[in-house]
Amino acid sequence: xxxxxxxxxxxxxxxxxxxxxxxxxxxxxxxxxxxxxxxxxxxxxxxxxxxxxxxxxxxxxxxxxxxxxxxxxxxxxxxxxxxxxxxxxxxxxxxxxxxxxxxxxxxxxxxxxxxxxxxxxxxxxxxxxxxxxxxxxxxxxxxxxxxxxxxxxxxxxxxxxxxxxxxxxxxxxxxxxxxxxxxxxxxxxxxxxxxxxxxxxxxxxxxxxxxxxxxxxxxxxxxxxxxxxxxxxxxxxxxxxxxxxxxxxxxxxxxxxxxxxxxxxxxxxxxxxxxxxxxxxxxxxxxxxxxxxxxxxxxxxxxxxxxxxxxxxxxxxxxxxxxxxxxxxxxxxxxxxxxxxxxxxxxxxxxxxxxxxxxxxxxxxxxxxxxxxxxxxxxxxxxxxxxxxxxxxxxxxxxxxxxxxxxxxxxxxxxxxxxxxxxxxxxxxxxxxxxxxxxxxxxxxxxxxxxxxxxxxxxxxxxxxxxxxxxxxxxxxxxxxxxxxxxxxxxxxxxxxxxxxxxxxxxxxxxxxxxxxxxxxxxxxxxxxxxxxxxxxxxxxxxxxxxxxxxxxxxxxxxxxxxxxxxxxxxxxxxxxxxxxxxxxxxxxxxxxxxxxxxxxxxxxxxxxxxxxxxxxxxxxxxxxxxxxxxxxxxxxxxxxxxxxxxxxxxxxxxxxxxxxxxxxxxxxxxxxxxxxxxxxxxxxxxxxxxxxxxxxxxxxxxxxxxxxxxxxxxxxxxxxxxxxxxxxxxxxxxxxxxxxxxxxxxxxxxxxxxxxxxxxxxxxxxxxxxxxxxxxxxxxxxxxxxxxxxxxxxxxxxxxxxxxxxxxxxxxxxxxxxxxxxxxxxxxxxxxxxxxxxxxxxxxxxxxxxxxxxxxxxxxxxxxxxxxxxxxxxxxxxxxxxxxxxxxxxxxxxxxxxxxxxxxxxxxxx
Amino acid sequence: xxxxxxxxxxxxxxxxxxxxxxxxxxxxxxxxxxxxxxxxxxxxxxxxxxxxxxxxxxxxxxxxxx
Numbered sequence: 014x015x016x017x018x019x020x021x022x023x024x025x026x027x028x029x030x031x032x033x034x035x036x037x038x039x040x041x042x043x044x045x046x047x048x049x050x051x052x053x054x055x056x057x058x059x060x061x062x063x064x065x066x067x068x069x070x071x072x073x074x075x076x077x078x079x080x081x082x083x084x085x086x087x088x089x090x091x092x093x094x095x096x097x098x099x100x101x102x103x104x105x106x107x108x109x110x111x112x113x114x115x116x117x118x119x120x121x122x123x124x125x126x127x128x129x130x131x132x133x134x135x136x137x138x139x140x141x142x143x144x145x146x147x148x149x150x151x152x153x154x155x156x157x158x159x160x161x162x163x164x165x166x167x168x169x170x171x172x173x174x175x176x177x178x179x180x181x182x183x184x185x186x187x188x189x190x191x192x193x194x195x196x197x198x199x200x201x202x203x204x205x206x207x208x209x210x211x212x213x214x215x216x217x218x219x220x221x222x223x224x225x226x227x228x229x230x231x232x233x234x235x236x237x238x239x240x241x242x243x244x245x246x247x248x249x250x251x252x253x254x255x256x257x258x259x260x261x262x263x264x265x266x267x268x269x270x271x272x273x274x275x276x277x278x279x280x281x282x283x284x285x286x287x288x289x290x291x292x293x294x295x296x297x298x299x300x301x302x303x304x305x306x307x308x309x310x311x312x313x314x315x316x317x318x319x320x321x322x323x324x325x326x327x328x329x330x331x332x333x334x335x336x337x338x339x340x341x342x343x344x345x346x347x348x349x350x351x352x353x354x355x356x357x358x359x360x361x362x363x364x365x366x367x368x369x370x371x372x373x374x375x376x377x378x379x380x381x382x383x384x385x386x387x388x389x390x391x392x393x394x395x396x397x398x399x400x401x402x403x404x405x406x407x408x409x410x411x412x413x414x415x416x417x418x419x420x421x422x423x424x425x426x427x428x429x430x431x432x433x434x435x436x437x438x439x440x441x442x443x444x445x446x447x448x449x450x451x452x453x454x455x456x457x458x459x460x461x462x463x464x465x466x467x468x469x470x471x472x473x474x475x476x477x478x479x480x481x482x483x484x485x486x487x488x489x490x491x492x493x494x495x496x497x498x499x500x501x502x503x504x505x506x507x508x509x510x511x512x513x514x515x516x517x518x519x520x521x522x523x524x525x526x527x528x529x530x531x532x533x534x535x536x537x538x539x540x541x542x543x544x545x546x547x548x549x550x551x552x553x554x555x556x557x558x559x560x561x562x563x564x565x566x567x568x569x570x571x572x573x574x575x576x577x578x579x580x581x582x583x584x585x586x587x588x589x590x591x592x593x594x595x596x597x598x599x600x601x602x603x604x605x606x607x608x609x610x611x612x613x614x615x616x617x618x619x620x621x622x623x624x625x626x627x628x629x630x631x632x633x634x635x636x637x638x639x640x641x642x643x644x645x646x647x648x649x650x651x652x653x654x655x656x657x658x659x660x661x662x663x664x665x666x667x668x669x670x671x672x673x674x675x676x677x678x679x680x681x682x683x684x685x686x687x688x689x690x691x692x693x694x695x696x697x698x699x700x701x702x703x704x705x706x707x708x709x710x711x712x713x714x715x716x717x718x719x720x721x722x723x724x725x726x727x728x729x730x731x732x733x734x735x736x737x738x739x740x741x742x743x744x745x746x747x748x749x750x751x752x753x754x755x756x757x758x759x760x761x762x763x764x765x766x767x768x769x770x771x772x773x774x775x776x777x778x779x780x781x782x783x784x785x786x787x788x789x790x791x792x793x794x795x796x797x798x799x800x801x802x803x804x805x806x807x808x809x810x811x812x813x814x815x816x817x818x819x820x821x822x823x824x825x826x827x828x829x830x831x832x833x834x835x836x837x838x839x840x841x842x843x844x845x846x847x848x849x850x851x852x853x854x855x856x857x858x859x860x861x862x863x864x865x866x867x868x869x870x871x872x873x874x875x876x877x878x879x880x881x882x883x884x885x886x887x888x889x890x891x892x893x894x895x896x897x898x899x900x901x902x903x904x905x906x907x908x909x910x911x912x913x914x915x916x917x918x919x920x921x922x923x924x
Numbered sequence: 925x926x927x928x929x930x931x932x933x934x935x936x937x938x939x940x941x942x943x944x945x946x947x948x949x950x951x952x953x954x955x956x957x958x959x960x961x962x963x964x965x966x967x968x969x970x971x972x973x974x975x976x977x978x979x980x981x982x983x984x985x986x987x988x989x990x
Contacts, residue, residue, distance in 0.1 A: 086946055089977060090942045090977075093942065254964070256966045268946075268947065296988065297985065299935070299981055300978050300982040
């Protein structure tokens with residue numbers, strides 16, 4: 014295939030990419046962002062799948078079977094935790110305008126410039142081999158394609174750099190990245206176009222891989238199935254046809270490693286955290302991104318098998334199967350498609366990674382050094398252009414370093430192991446980042462110590478062996494250890510043998526890292542700034558988010574803050590940002606802003622977006638005079654905040670209790686009012702009842718007094734009335750007292766076993782006179798067995814007398830045709846004894862049946878005012894209820910009223 | 925806030941389920957356990973579990989759409 018065709022195609026593809034980015038930027042400027050979509054966000058995360066995935070997965074599968082899956086299973090599982098982990102990172106990054114992982118770690122541990130610089134160095138050294146890998150992939154795929162239709166591996170012949178495709182690729186990518194990523198400075202304004210281009214590339218590489226996968230699988234099952242059957246016994250195919258799970262520690266460690274890398278690689282941090290436009294997008298990404306990973310792995314094994322079947326001699330590198338198979342099968346269009354897919358995987362990674370790294374290099378490495386110099390001399394007026402230049406330089410240098418690494422060491426290993434070594438390097442950030450999000454105790458020194466220790470162990474166990482393989486160190490060193498000390502052998506530290514090299518390196522580097530981090534952090538308490546930052550990071554998902562109250566005190570001038578910002582952002586953007594902030598604070602002009610903590614914090618975060626948190630802090634400090642806030646004071650402020658929170662909780666609780674109490678009181682008050690009304694009614698009823706007999710007593714007494722000549726008969730009659738009225742009066746008073754006593758609970762109760770038959774007999778003898786007078790016939794029905802209840806005998810007789818008197822009152826009297834009848838019955842009712850007194854009077858209408866038990870209520874159905882006090886039945890109800898029974902009125906079977914009560918049987922009544 | 929916590933809790937449960945299904949001796953049972961339509965059962969199991977986790981995560985996330 015002709016070189017120019019491939020080159021033209023590659024440039025056309027890169028041009029298309031640029032057009033996508035330009036279009037997305039335009040849309041963003043018009044306020045119709047294409048990037049603010051959860052699917053685009055999820056696709057941009059797939060920058061995780063680089064050329065390493067695209068070519069290397071097949072290679073790894075062909076060599077060792079299932080191991081390649083771990084790189085994708087780990088991220089699938091960790092994505093499930095993004096609801097907390099990534100959400101915290103996104104929130105903190107937004108609040109603090111964090112623009113890189115170095116910035117993130119530096120911010121967390123007291124905005125330390127030193128820590129930011131160290132993270133940058135680790136990231137650059139760790140990731141450069143990974144960039145080298147992308148260059149290697151692009152140049153190899155180009156060279157292989159150039160030989161179409163012959164399948165030939167690129168020779169490692171010594172060519173000068175200017176004739177080396179990888180070198181040209183590196184330069185082209187540098188130019189492309191500079192065009193893409195360094196057009197303006199405020200990085201927290203996000204690269205909308207870049208994200209759109211990355212999402213587009215993710216679609217291209219997935220499509221290319223799936224198409225190749227389908228075509229090659231069909232070939233394997235169709236035309237090649239004879240060869241497959243013949244090759245089935247080939248030992249090289251055994252790991253694929255009889256798959257085995259790798260040793261557990263490798264299976265787990267590599268997955269863990271990938272899970273950490275997918276959060277911590279500078280480019281992943283860039284797309285996941287910095288470029289996130291809406292935290293709700295995480296909810297789509299947490300399943301869509303794993304789905305992408307699943308799809309891009311679906312055909313890895315079939316392609317690997319096809320490659321091993323098609324190239325039985327082993328002279329073709331397994332990493333290149335996906336490209337060399339279409340060449341072998343004479344499918345030029347597929348070969349070109351695969352080449353474009355690999356190109357897009359590689360360019361996506363290189364662009365985002367170098368942008369992220371160059372931001373870190375300029376903000377956390379170069380700028381702090383320049384700031385140190387400028388402390389003595391005044392800095393140049395337009396720092397913004399300086400910074401852009403630094404970033405562009407950094408991009409170029411990083412790519413050239415990548416190329417250098419490729420030239421010197423790139424041939425030694427297959428693709429996958431290079432990527433894993435990079436993963437272990439960035440995994441060193443995990444204790445600082447994840448620990449920093451959930452643990453408040455980490456200090457700056459602890460983070461520095463942990464990172465340094467982990468990085469040194471990484472170099473020793475993983476980087477040195479590479480150098481040895483590349484022939485820079487004697488290989489014996491690897492086995493025997495430095496100076497023959499076997500315990501220190503880089504591949505078997507402290508005698509740990511039999512582990513795979515990456516697992517071994519990961520274990521020891523993380524052990525050293527976490528151990529030092531914890532140990533050194535335990536030496537002192539976090540200081541003021543660290544404690545404040547810990548609060549922002551750890552409490553990011555708390556209700557109300559991170560507390561924004563800045564811990565700052567001192568004096569500042571608005572004009573100085575603005576001129577500082579102008580140096581980096583330019584006059585227009587600075588003026589716009591300050592005016593916007595002034596509007597939010599309700600101040601007319603930026604110049605009138607109060608120079609307080611909040612304004613200084615605003616200026617600092619504004620600068621953080623351009624130059625990183627640690628540098629911004631130093632720059633702002635240079636134009637303001639900050640008073641040192643002591644640790645005690647910080648703790649006081651934090652404690653105050655905590656106390657206020659506790660108070661407000663307490664207040665809330667109390668006000669709820671208060672509301673409940675108020676409701677109770679209101680109910681009680683209503684009840685009291687009702688009782689008061691009842692009492693009034695009672696009083697007026699009682700006085701009314703007292704007045705009637707009193708009035709007649711008075712009238713007859715006056716007659717007797719005024720008329721001495723009254724006939725003796727007459728006088729006798731009047732005196733008899735006086736006596737009966739007095740009796741009625743005293744009976745009424747007694748009953749009122751009785752009722753009051755029972756109601757107030759002061760009555761004496763002498764409870765004992767009472768036989769109901771006996772009490773009924775006594776009550777009947779008491780009322781015998783009354784009943785006989787009215788000519789009432791009494792019938793009694795009761796069982797022979799004694800009916801025992803637990804009660805006060807006298808009170809029970811009182812109840813029965815009341816009921817009998819009531820019946821006597823209403824039974825017809827003096828009518829010989831309809832003689833008055835009262836029937837008393839005693840019977841068992843379940844566990845109770847039931848006594849009923851029935852008369853054949855007019856009966857009680859249904860709606861009055863409850864009322865007759867109220868005080869002074871008498872059934873008026875008799876027409877004229879009935880006899881009695883109106884207290885007999887209320888007293889009876891009080892007594893029966895006190896004894897644990899109930900009393901009620903009902904209609905008699907034929908005619909008349911029936912009043913019954915139930916009392917619990919003392920001994921179980923006979924069945 | 926309680927809704928967000930519920931989402932996190934459901935996903936954490938799914939995460940632990942994933943750990944159990946992919947990183948426990950359960951996987952070892954399927955080594956050399958025969959094949960299904962010519963595909964070794966281990967592949968079928970790993971990809972099926974993988975797809976299941978993604979499916980459940982999508983269902984959980986869809987429940988919490990606001």
